[in-house]
Amino acid sequence: MALFQIFDPTARPTPIGIDLGTTHSLVAYTVDGRPECVLDCDLNPLLPSVVHYLQHGGVMVGTEGKGKAALHPRETLVSVKRFMGRGADDPETRRLGPYDFAMPEPGQSNTVRFKVHGRTVTPVEVSAEILRALRTQAEGKLRTLGGAVITVPAYFDEAQRQATKDAAKLAGVEVLRLLNEPTAAALAYGLDKGRTRGTFAVYDLGGGTFDVTILSLDDGVFQVRSTGGDAQLGGDDMDRLLAEWVFGHLEIDSAQAAPGLVRAVLDAARTAKHDLTDRPDTVIAVDVDGVTFERSIRRTEFEDIVRTVIARTTPAVKRALRDAGLRPDEIDGVILVGGSTRVPAVREHVQSLFGQEPLSDIDPDQVVAFGAAIQANLLAGDGAKDDALILDVIPLSLGLETMGGVAEKILPRNTTIPAGRAQQFTTYADGQTGFEVHVVQGERELAADNRSLAKFTLRGIPLMPAGAAKLEVTFRVDADGMLTVTARELNTGIEQHIEVTPSFGLTGDDVERMLLESYEHAESDLAVRQLRERITDAERVIAATEAALRVDGDLLDEDERAELDGALKALREAIAAQDGKKVHLRTEGLDRATHPLAERRMDRAVQHAMRGRAVQEIEDTVRDRPEHPHLAASYAKDMESEKETR
Amino acid sequence: MTDPFDLLGVARRFSLDRAALEQRHRDLSRTLHPDRYVQAPPGERRMALDRAVAVNEAFRALRDPLTRAEALLTAHGLSVGDADRPSQALLLEVMDLREALDEGRRTPAKVTALLEQVRARTKSEENLLAAVFDGETPPDAAALARARDALVRLKYFRRFEDEADDALDS
Numbered sequence: 134m135a136l137f138q139i140f141d142p143t144a145r146p147t148p149i150g151i152d153l154g155t156t157h158s159l160v161a162y163t164v165d166g167r168p169e170c171v172l173d174c175d176l177n178p179l180l181p182s183v184v185h186y187l188q189h190g191g192v193m194v195g196t197e198g199k200g201k202a203a204l205h206p207r208e209t210l211v212s213v214k215r216f217m218g219r220g221a222d223d224p225e226t227r228r229l230g231p232y233d234f235a236m237p238e239p240g241q242s243n244t245v246r247f248k249v250h251g252r253t254v255t256p257v258e259v260s261a262e263i264l265r266a267l268r269t270q271a272e273g274k275l276r277t278l279g280g281a282v283i284t285v286p287a288y289f290d291e292a293q294r295q296a297t298k299d300a301a302k303l304a305g306v307e308v309l310r311l312l313n314e315p316t317a318a319a320l321a322y323g324l325d326k327g328r329t330r331g332t333f334a335v336y337d338l339g340g341g342t343f344d345v346t347i348l349s350l351d352d353g354v355f356q357v358r359s360t361g362g363d364a365q366l367g368g369d370d371m372d373r374l375l376a377e378w379v380f381g382h383l384e385i386d387s388a389q390a391a392p393g394l395v396r397a398v399l400d401a402a403r404t405a406k407h408d409l410t411d412r413p414d415t416v417i418a419v420d421v422d423g424v425t426f427e428r429s430i431r432r433t434e435f436e437d438i439v440r441t442v443i444a445r446t447t448p449a450v451k452r453a454l455r456d457a458g459l460r461p462d463e464i465d466g467v468i469l470v471g472g473s474t475r476v477p478a479v480r481e482h483v484q485s486l487f488g489q490e491p492l493s494d495i496d497p498d499q500v501v502a503f504g505a506a507i508q509a510n511l512l513a514g515d516g517a518k519d520d521a522l523i524l525d526v527i528p529l530s531l532g533l534e535t536m537g538g539v540a541e542k543i544l545p546r547n548t549t550i551p552a553g554r555a556q557q558f559t560t561y562a563d564g565q566t567g568f569e570v571h572v573v574q575g576e577r578e579l580a581a582d583n584r585s586l587a588k589f590t591l592r593g594i595p596l597m598p599a600g601a602a603k604l605e606v607t608f609r610v611d612a613d614g615m616l617t618v619t620a621r622e623l624n625t626g627i628e629q630h631i632e633v634t635p636s637f638g639l640t641g642d643d644v645e646r647m648l649l650e651s652y653e654h655a656e657s658d659l660a661v662r663q664l665r666e667r668i669t670d671a672e673r674v675i676a677a678t679e680a681a682l683r684v685d686g687d688l689l690d691e692d693e694r695a696e697l698d699g700a701l702k703a704l705r706e707a708i709a710a711q712d713g714k715k716v717h718l719r720t721e722g723l724d725r726a727t728h729p730l731a732e733r734r735m736d737r738a739v740q741h742a743m744r745g746r747a748v749q750e751i752e753d754t755v756r757d758r759p760e761h762p763h764l765a766a767s768y769a770k771d772m773e774s775e776k777e778t779r
Numbered sequence: 780m781t782d783p784f785d786l787l788g789v790a791r792r793f794s795l796d797r798a799a800l801e802q803r804h805r806d807l808s809r810t811l812h813p814d815r816y817v818q819a820p821p822g823e824r825r826m827a828l829d830r831a832v833a834v835n836e837a838f839r840a841l842r843d844p845l846t847r848a849e850a851l852l853t854a855h856g857l858s859v860g861d862a863d864r865p866s867q868a869l870l871l872e873v874m875d876l877r878e879a880l881d882e883g884r885r886t887p888a889k890v891t892a893l894l895e896q897v898r899a900r901t902k903s904e905e906n907l908l909a910a911v912f913d914g915e916t917p918p919d920a921a922a923l924a925r926a927r928d929a930l931v932r933l934k935y936f937r938r939f940e941d942e943a944d945d946a947l948d949s
């Protein structure tokens with residue numbers, strides 16, 4: 134889907150990178166390969182991730198919206214990212230905060246809903262407002278946008294990723310790729326310093342999420358070795374603990390406090406936290422019913438209060454190192470990401486975990502957006518062979534519920550994406566005609582303890598004795614980390630294919646409806662928009678086909694070439710005639726006609742890659758290996774380092 | 780599934796150079812990764828995705844000695860599955876190890892010692908696999924049967940190592 138607006142058809146649209154953060158969001162782009170942030174009118178790159186809903190429709194986003202939080206705490210949504218992809222009954226909704234939540238009505242999907250001025254909004258809609266504001270900001274600077282890379286915490290699960298994509302769709306932002314935040318940061322660091330190899334750890338403590346990622350850089354390929362974290366741990370938790378401490382001194386039960394006071398105390402806590410970054414003490418001041426409460430706090434007191442939050446990052450770091458098969462001293466550099474890493478106690482903690490001073494020469498608030506912009510630029514380019522490449526992983530194991538409620542892992546955590554695997558199952562009862570497929574995500578032994586992503590039933594299996602049916606379930610995760618599951622009965626070929634719509638997410642219908650409801654699209658003529666999108670798609674396929682023919686036209690014989698030329702001509706005629714339906718059909722036709730060419734081009738590219746230096750190296754090393762038993766000794770040494778890396 | 784050795788163009792052996800394997804994986808990823816096909820027509824994108832998935836799967840299979848041994852047995856026409864029965868001796872050995880782990884769970888030094896012990900056992904099974912698959916002549920039926928038994932033992936040791944690692948974490 135192409136939704137960018139066209140001002141000057143000859144200008145190359147600028148791809149953008151978006152860091153959709155818990156506390157604030159940024160949009161960046163590249164100039165000659167170097168990243169820059171889009172600045173607002175005050176020359177500030179940070180847009181507070183705050184959306185204020187006005188009484189009679191309309192929103193105020195960013196600093197303006199933030200200014201409304203104290204007076205309108207329930208109508209001003211702060212840190213909405215913490216609620217993305219969460220169920221209405223999620224524990225997150227019961228934590229300290231000023232919001233009023235609505236439970237889903239019958240027939241509504243089980244997602245968090247905020248009550249705002251007598252209506253409800255979902256986190257996806259709130260995030261879409263933030264993305265829309267960023268888009269507007271970017272268009273002001275760059276005119277024509279060419280698709281976006283949006284970052285997500287590495288530890289975001291399927292539901293949270295889908296929610297982010299839905300928000301982009303609502304905001305009319307074309308998503309080139311979802312990119313994991315720590316990987317984005319590493320990309321910015323790796324390319325900035327012209328480094329070509331090394332092993333890095335990224336410690337990313339944001340407002341609401343914690344990620345740790347271990348990755349290695351080799352010849353411009355960033356390969357993630359392991360990732361871990363906590364999707365609900367961040368600077369917000371420090372604010373909350375400090376706010377509870379303030380409530381304690383006020384002798385007020387925070388659970389009974391008015392939403393306005395909760396907001397005010399949380400804000401005062403955050404300000405104090407920021408003050409204590411470079412001062413040994415500060416004063417927390419809150420206005421309570423017209424009386425100002427003041428109390429001084431020393432940094433050491435603050436550190437005692439938030440120690441538990443910082444300590445909660447330790448197990449994830451240790452596990453990530455173990456999963457990567459590395460000791461802390463094997464890490465060449467530790468990259469700090471996220472505003473919360475400004476807290477001195479966090480830095481000290483990181484230093485003690487890795488035994489080295491962390492790197493922070495790129496602004497930890499901007500580094501993720503920089504990486505996203507670099508990736509967007511790479512994706513929008515022509516895929517030159519020596520461009521940097523990211524090989525990321527899935528953060529959480531994906532599996533199925535099997536007999537006895539046990540979760541069987543099909544794709545374990547830290548599997549490189551894109552990934553796919555098929556597993557066979559059989560029926561356990563005679564004459565069983567249906568087979569329930571329950572897809573779960575997580576590391577726990579029992580399916581019930583993991584996150585349930587989807588349930589569907591493969592039906593119509595003919596009567597067979599137990600164990601005779603052969604069911605094959607295929608998991609496929611694309612480069613965005615999105616899962617598709619296919620189930621097939623092998624004897625009959627009965628098949629079901631689902632894009633996993635997480636149980637806590639919005640359905641495709643929900644998103645379509647919201648799209649129609651949003652003022653922007655209701656005003657525009659749907660048919661015109663559709664025609665424009667189809668023509669854009671068609672032109673893309675034409676351009677790609679022509680480029681392929683220029684380089685590898687020799688791979689086709691005369692007949693094949695004639696067929697392809699015919700399909701190209703037919704599609705151009707449909708575009709000239711502005712016939713949307715024909716454009717769509719003939720785009721598909723051209724796509725089909727290019728398959729032989731695409732196949733052979735890929736074969737050629739693979740052969741080329743295999744013929745390169747690597748073949749020689751592999752053959753040499755195999756030939757040079759001393760024979761057994763001496764081999765066993767040197768080999769055993771390899772195993773030692775290898776075993777832990779699996 | 781296509782044979783992972785063929786797909787990555789590496790010799791069908793148990794011992795292999797890990798750095799070279801990783802290099803090959805990177806070279807193929809540069810060619811086939813979906814990032815390289817963002818601007819390509821949908822059909823070509825799907826095709827590249829399929830191949831990138833296959834390459835990643837092959838890499839995963841060959842990177843880990845356990846799955847590499849599985850791939851070698853499959854390539855020699857032996858079915859490997861959960862049906863492989865452990866021997867009585869293996870069951871007893873693992874049972875003893877489990878008991879020792881349960882008793883020593885609270886003492887990291889004891890768990891570490893058990894891990895070392897099992898890793899040594901793993902290493903000797905891996906040497907056995909290298910002897911079967913990396914000789915001048917292709918393995919005969921008896922050698923393949925020995926390799927399969929070694930693989931079953933490896934699987935049990937691996938499971939134990941995972942449990943011991945978890946015990947160290949908690």
